[in-house]
Amino acid sequence: MTTQALGSPGPGEVLALFRARPPLTRADVMRVTGLSRSTVNQRIDLLLEAGLLAEREPDVVPGRGRGRPAGSFALDVDRGVLLVCDIGATAMRAAACDLSGRILTETTLRSDVTEGPLEVLPRVESMFAALLETVGRARTEVHGLALSVPGPVDHEQATVISPPIMSGWDQFDVRGWFATDYRCPLLLEKDATAMAWGEYRTHYPDADTIVLLKLGTGVGSGIISHGRIHRGADGAAGDIGHTQLLDPSPTNAPLCRCGNLGCVEARAGGWAMMRDLAAEGREVDTVDGVVQLVRTSDPVAVRLARAAGRVLGLALSEMVNIVNPRVVVVDGQLAEAEEQIFAGLREMVYSRSLPLATRRLELRRGRLDGRAASVGLALLLSDHIFDPTRIDLQLSEASA
Ligand SMILES: [Zn+2]
Known part of the structure; x- marks a missing residue:
């Protein structure tokens, strides 16, 4: 049972202000929330008592005598x-x-x-x-x-x-x-x-809708729509690696780890590239090994990477049409195969997606250095x- 008036920010909403901003004074909180002085004092005292907020020591700015006025508060991020x-x-x-x-x-x-x-x-x-x-x-x-x-x-x-x-x-x-x-x-x-949430919050907070395409051992994607995670009704949204876009007839379609034939990752995932490299006499046992081969310009590895890029681009172009993201971030170990994968991706996305969906689309590499997740x-x-x-x-x- 809450005693707050409808629309009046409670202690949780007041605390949220401190997450988004630098230290605030009681007067700052009054100005931003429109709450009365007594309500602001009550909220802040409650948050201080619970250990959620901490009072900041005033900063002393050299040459200016005094810095931030006393009585400012910040989230206590070191409480745990x-x-x-x-x-x-x-x-x-x-x-x-x-x-x-x-x-x-x-x-x-x-x-x-x-x-x-x-x-x-x-x-x-x-x-x-x-x-x-x-x-x-x-x-x-x-x-x-x-x-x-x-x-x-x-x-x-x-x-x-x-x-x-x-x-x-x-x-x-x-x-x-x-x-x-x-x-x-x-x-x-x-x-x-x-990974999508990490990139969105760190680098694209104003993007509204983004897709993260993860290229690793397998292939997957994460979707942020209107600033929220889109998981779908059962958590299956974005499972692009197990879609079958090309002819899945048994004669030419590779078997996927999921048991189906011709999934995107069975044609273009890291494990599929390892399989195809082995079939052509290039034994590698990790996705990093695949990336190394591509980077040393091994002709077989480069050909397979370009082909994989086009399959991934085909899948991504469908996704761009359906989701209409502002930004697609491509990340994962295989994304480190750089231009060989990207060339095919870019080609397919820009030639096959609807013009309206690509007009302002940005195709980017992940920027969190393996830490996106x-x-x-x-x-x-x-x-x-x-x-x-x-x-x-x-x-x-x-x-x-
Ligand atoms: Zn599959």
Whole structure:
């Protein structure tokens, strides 16, 4: 039961102001919200008492005598930490972050996701324990966990659903697994969705609609529409890697890891390129190995990369028509094969998509250097724990 008048910002909304802006004074909050002095004082005192806001020491600006006036407040981002882990097909990247989602320290580990959750999650927990030791924090100071996986997820339940490659993960209760050690929220996202959120929030906050195309061992995409994640009704939105755009007749279509014939990733994913390179006498056992071959201008690798670029471009052109993004960010290990992949992508998107959909379309490389998923997870987690409704509920429970 809330006592706030309709439309009047509650403590959670007031706290949200401090997430988006530099330190604010009580007068700033009155001006921005239109709330009365007594209400602003009440909200800020409540947030201070709960430890969510901290009073800032006035800055002393050299040569100006005095800096920011006393009595300004900021989010207390060091009150706890967030832990995130991007679980990839063959490697994991984990990070400890402050409460704003800024990465403090990170670590990586080679790990095969197909070994299943009972093998993989203990490794994630070991990475988390090592990160906590590095930043000098205890488990009790962890305010949230977030993981991403290379497959579709049920966001509400934090379970992986019918993953094409992640054997043993289907319906596994990830939240339950961590609940014995951590008393905090846990979010689970598809990797491409987390990457899309990371790029959107960091580099394209005004883009409205963006698509992130992830080219790694597999192929996937994440969609941000009107500034919100588009997961679809069942979490399957954006699964571009398992669409079949070309003739899937059994005579010429390659078998996909999902069991279907002729999926996009069975023609153009990192694993498919490894398969095709092997068939032509070029043995590589990682996607990085594929990228290295392309970069050294190996003629077979270059030909396959260009062909893969055109298949990916064909798939992407359909997506551009349907979603009409302002920006498409191409990321993932295979995206590092640079121009060989990009040439085909660009050619297909601009020749096959509708003119209206490409008129202002920007096709960009990922700019977060392999960190897009962890950056996205940390920001999502920060949004989640500071969600105004959630904050109001916490505060009303604390005062009850
Ligand atoms: Zn498939």
